[in-house]
Amino acid sequence: MTTGLEDELGDILQKARDGKSWTPYELALAAGLKPDEIRRIESYELIPPEPIITRIAEVLDLDGPALSAIARNAWHPKEPVSDPDLDLVCLNVFMGAYPVKCYLLRCLSTNETAIVDTGANPEAIIRKAQEMKLKPSKIFLTHAHPDHAWGLGLLVKEFQCPTWIDAQEPRPEGTDDFQFVKDGEIIALGRLNVQVIATPGHTPGGISYKVNNTILSGDTLFAGSMGRANSSWQDLYRSITKTLFSFSDDTVLHPGHGPATTVGEEKQHNPFFCGKF
Numbered sequence: 001m002t003t004g005l006e007d008e009l010g011d012i013l014q015k016a017r018d019g020k021s022w023t024p025y026e027l028a029l030a031a032g033l034k035p036d037e038i039r040r041i042e043s044y045e046l047i048p049p050e051p052i053i054t055r056i057a058e059v060l061d062l063d064g065p066a067l068s069a070i071a072r073n074a075w076h077p078k079e080p081v082s083d084p085d086l087d088l089v090c091l092n093v094f095m096g097a098y099p100v101k102c103y104l105l106r107c108l109s110t111n112e113t114a115i116v117d118t119g120a121n122p123e124a125i126i127r128k129a130q131e132m133k134l135k136p137s138k139i140f141l142t143h144a145h146p147d148h149a150w151g152l153g154l155l156v157k158e159f160q161c162p163t164w165i166d167a168q169e170p171r172p173e174g175t176d177d178f179q180f181v182k183d184g185e186i187i188a189l190g191r192l193n194v195q196v197i198a199t200p201g202h203t204p205g206g207i208s209y210k211v212n213n214t215i216l217s218g219d220t221l222f223a224g225s226m227g228r229a230n231s232s233w234q235d236l237y238r239s240i241t242k243t244l245f246s247f248s249d250d251t252v253l254h255p256g257h258g259p260a261t262t263v264g265e266e267k268q269h270n271p272f273f274c275g276k277f
Helices: 009-020 024-031 035-042 050-059 064-071 122-131 152-159 233-246 263-269
Strands: 086-095 098-107 113-116 138-140 163-166 178-181 186-189 192-198 207-211 214-218 252-255
Touching: 009 024, 009 035, 009 064, 009 233, 024 035, 024 050, 050 064, 086 122, 098 122, 098 192, 098 252, 122 152, 138 152, 138 186, 192 233, 233 263
Parallel strands: 113 138, 138 163, 163 178, 214 252
Antiparallel strands: 086 098, 098 113, 186 192, 192 207, 207 214
16 A cells, blocks of 8 residues: 555564564564464555554554554645745655655755755756756765665766765765764854754664754654664664654654654654654
């Protein structure tokens, strides 16, 4: 079922299992289900009845009604309010068949512009910058996975600008001109202040970038779900609950996949966090 969200019921179950270090068999045992039922749910072949969703949610420490709403395609985050002091252009691009988001962040006062992630589609970024008559002066990477950093060399060649990344991340190919960020660091972009926020867990050096009331959060959090904890589930959970959720409920979150959301929406509707704040 296509929901418009990055994650469906099966994805959420897999990620919640990861948090408990459970196999599908162990989840089936805990929920009193057959292993094949869990396999079919996680393979997007089955949306089980409401009582089973509730039972699964309970054993995985998820919120049952929030999980059911996503399973039934009954929730989508409200469109966040735009910040009048900055221009944030979201490019919906693809790495093969996989949808990815990258961004052009522009200071309205000075026109200075940064690229946030490459979306593995540098040509699309170059075309959009040319269309808007912009020459980006900075590239901010949330992490080094190919869907967020591939094609970096083409962008550097086109715009002759440095790339900001955490020192714990692998160095993407295409440039040696890296600026290594630190948590809490402020980077000037025209008259905008871009705050570096360490949000590890998806990767060891995962970074989010905060401008005013807007956070570009990479693969830390998706609307209605978490990112995949390739590095550390516990670190990723803390990055969300202790870091991103420390900001006001109207803070806008722009992830690397799926729709934009807000801190408040996620506290109220994300099955991992609903009822815990």
